[in-house]
Amino acid sequence: MKIFQDSTQQSFSGLSECQLASGKDKSRSMDVKNMREYMGWLYYQYLLITGIYVLEPWEKSIFNTVLFTMVAMVVYTSYVFVPIHVRLALEFFSGLCGEQPESTVALMS
Amino acid sequence: MTESAVNKEANGDVCQHRAVNGVKPGRSSALKEQQCHQRFVYKHDEKFHQSECNGGLYSKPFIESFEETPMLVAVLTYMGYGILTIFGYLRDFLRQWKIEKCHIAREREEQKDFVPLYQDFENFYTRNLYMRIRDSWNRPICSVPGDKMDLVERVSHDYNWTFSYTGRVVKDVINMGSYNYLGFAEKSGCCADAAAEVTLKHGVGVSSTRQEMGNLDRHEELEKLIARFLGVEAAMAFGMGFATNSMNIPALAGKGCLILSDELNHASLVLGARLSGSTIRVFKHNNMQSLEKLLRDAIVHGQPRTHRPWKKILILVEGIYSMEGSIVRLPEVIALKKKYKAYLYLDEAHSIGALGPRGRGVVDYFNLDPTDVDIMMGTFTKSFGAAGGYIGGRKELIDYLRSHSHSAVYATSMSPPIVEQIFTSMKCIMGEDGTTIGRDRIQRLAENTNYFRRRLREMGFIIYGNYDSPVVPLMLYLPAKIGAFGREMLKRNIGVVVVGFPATPIIESRARFCVSAAHTKETLDTALSAISEVGDLLQVKYSRHRTLPSLDRPYDETTYEESED
Ligand SMILES: Cc1ncc(COP(=O)(O)O)c(C=O)c1O
Numbered sequence: 001m002k003i004f005q006d007s008t009q010q011s012f013s014g015l016s017e018c019q020l021a022s023g024k025d026k027s028r029s030m031d032v033k034n035m036r037e038y039m040g041w042l043y044y045q046y047l048l049i050t051g052i053y054v055l056e057p058w059e060k061s062i063f064n065t066v067l068f069t070m071v072a073m074v075v076y077t078s079y080v081f082v083p084i085h086v087r088l089a090l091e092f093f094s095g096l097c098g099e100q101p102e103s104t105v106a107l108m109s
Numbered sequence: 110m111t112e113s114a115v116n117k118e119a120n121g122d123v124c125q126h127r128a129v130n131g132v133k134p135g136r137s138s139a140l141k142e143q144q145c146h147q148r149f150v151y152k153h154d155e156k157f158h159q160s161e162c163n164g165g166l167y168s169k170p171f172i173e174s175f176e177e178t179p180m181l182v183a184v185l186t187y188m189g190y191g192i193l194t195i196f197g198y199l200r201d202f203l204r205q206w207k208i209e210k211c212h213i214a215r216e217r218e219e220q221k222d223f224v225p226l227y228q229d230f231e232n233f234y235t236r237n238l239y240m241r242i243r244d245s246w247n248r249p250i251c252s253v254p255g256d257k258m259d260l261v262e263r264v265s266h267d268y269n270w271t272f273s274y275t276g277r278v279v280k281d282v283i284n285m286g287s288y289n290y291l292g293f294a295e296k297s298g299c300c301a302d303a304a305a306e307v308t309l310k311h312g313v314g315v316s317s318t319r320q321e322m323g324n325l326d327r328h329e330e331l332e333k334l335i336a337r338f339l340g341v342e343a344a345m346a347f348g349m350g351f352a353t354n355s356m357n358i359p360a361l362a363g364k365g366c367l368i369l370s371d372e373l374n375h376a377s378l379v380l381g382a383r384l385s386g387s388t389i390r391v392f393k394h395n396n397m398q399s400l401e402k403l404l405r406d407a408i409v410h411g412q413p414r415t416h417r418p419w420k421k422i423l424i425l426v427e428g429i430y431s432m433e434g435s436i437v438r439l440p441e442v443i444a445l446k447k448k449y450k451a452y453l454y455l456d457e458a459h460s461i462g463a464l465g466p467r468g469r470g471v472v473d474y475f476n477l478d479p480t481d482v483d484i485m486m487g488t489f490t491k492s493f494g495a496a497g498g499y500i501g502g503r504k505e506l507i508d509y510l511r512s513h514s515h516s517a518v519y520a521t522s523m524s525p526p527i528v529e530q531i532f533t534s535m536k537c538i539m540g541e542d543g544t545t546i547g548r549d550r551i552q553r554l555a556e557n558t559n560y561f562r563r564r565l566r567e568m569g570f571i572i573y574g575n576y577d578s579p580v581v582p583l584m585l586y587l588p589a590k591i592g593a594f595g596r597e598m599l600k601r602n603i604g605v606v607v608v609g610f611p612a613t614p615i616i617e618s619r620a621r622f623c624v625s626a627a628h629t630k631e632t633l634d635t636a637l638s639a640i641s642e643v644g645d646l647l648q649v650k651y652s653r654h655r656t657l658p659s660l661d662r663p664y665d666e667t668t669y670e671e672s673e674d
Binding site: 048053059 | 185188189190192193196199238241242268587588589590592593646647648
């Protein structure tokens, strides 16, 4: 996290040197810059943890593509199928304990 | 095969006696089981296990910590290696189908149908993992490796398969990697001057062996000095530390002997033990229960199949283990060795000069009697800033080695400038040069070690080893962090040694710092702040500040009483 703070300070001093921007603009551009630094830091951690830091760029892109595709597929699948499963599960359980008024109401409606 | 005067002693007889009588030493009621006192010391939120057992074998606290690998980190490490292995297979596949050029040695076309040469895991590892981060190793230097050094800048345009020199020099890189414990690797000062003078007078080589024409009077003087330094009867010097181990152990042990070796012993000790042809059994690192069990079994059961007693039992240990930074539990080893009448071979490569109030190694550190160690071995490569090794011990032992050791018979004798360097630095350590430089350096090293280790621990790194050991391993674990740490530190002008798989277990990659007396406090502070910065960047401050007691050993089982039979 320290690098994050450091970069904050850096961008601070960099901006205060050129007093052109108004206060509002300054804070906004700082936020954007912070965000970028933070994303860069996150990406670096991702590189280190997965070990692809040591790979050549084309290998990195293969890994990223595969991982991205897999994550996208998981997200899409869960988006499509989870609601159905949840509804089926709800029906099943409400069938088991059908006396409960709320669930019956929910089913009927 | 080898019967020395020393080795003719009681050992064989004792073994036989025991084996015949079937007395199990540990069970004998004559042995008083001592209650062990374990004390917990709280300091900096950490819990230490301080061994105070066995009637105070230790004269000072012996604190050694090996914090457990955090589970998450271990999982991520395996995952990282998994991913890299998959890409390794991909690259191997591409190379095999000639889609990509192979830069590394491989079988020739006409050898294709023979047994594959480069298929085992080590080769795979070198090809596909090590090569990618090779720039962190074997960096060429172009100055004396003192507290600072100059590096030859090099770049690689093909991902470390080849390097080219840019012609520039990276100046004043702080050197945290050399075994220059007492800072005698320097280009000026009394040692360098003396060595230069001798070079002009005697030249650089002797070109003959000690047994033929290569025996100078200075060699003999050096050996006398070493013996005096170590506090033993006699000593012998060799031109190479590695060969001192690997060539002398075969002269000391042979068929029918048993060698008990620590699992983390240096390659030279392992090679020597293997060459000797003795049976080798390995005990857990610095674990006295394991050692005692092996000793007991060896005496009770004797040799396999024949059940004859072992001719000799030789225990091989090191003073400071260069990868773990741990110090051998010498008082316990000596007690065990006496109890079971075994021989002890102590390799002080890293500890000589670096430990003890007088710089005389672990024996001095624990304030023990040097004559309790049968074979004192050490090297001049580390603390003395020279090269070579020595063996010290009883006069009979040294006389025997002089005529039987391979490295005495066949190796050229030490070069005079190196002898001079050792001579001067040793005199300096002993304070016989009329100055206090040696004493100051020993003290400085101890202070630097404590300071450096304490600061790193406070920063939250996982640091292995004994609190007094100048070898400081910092755990990195993840494979990508090995390369990243080396690179990031070099960017901040600090040269460090990072250590990976073949030298350590696969998940325990680390960076290893060697503290030196040549480092000033400012140098260490610069290095520490850079380490902290890189530690934050790479997120390697894994420590949960709750150091577990060192390896949870149950102490109650072992007693160190000598049996009086
Ligand atoms: C424990 C131990 N023994 C022996 C040696 C070999 O010494 P040298 O480098 O002088 O050949 C080393 C060196 O790395 C060592 O660490």
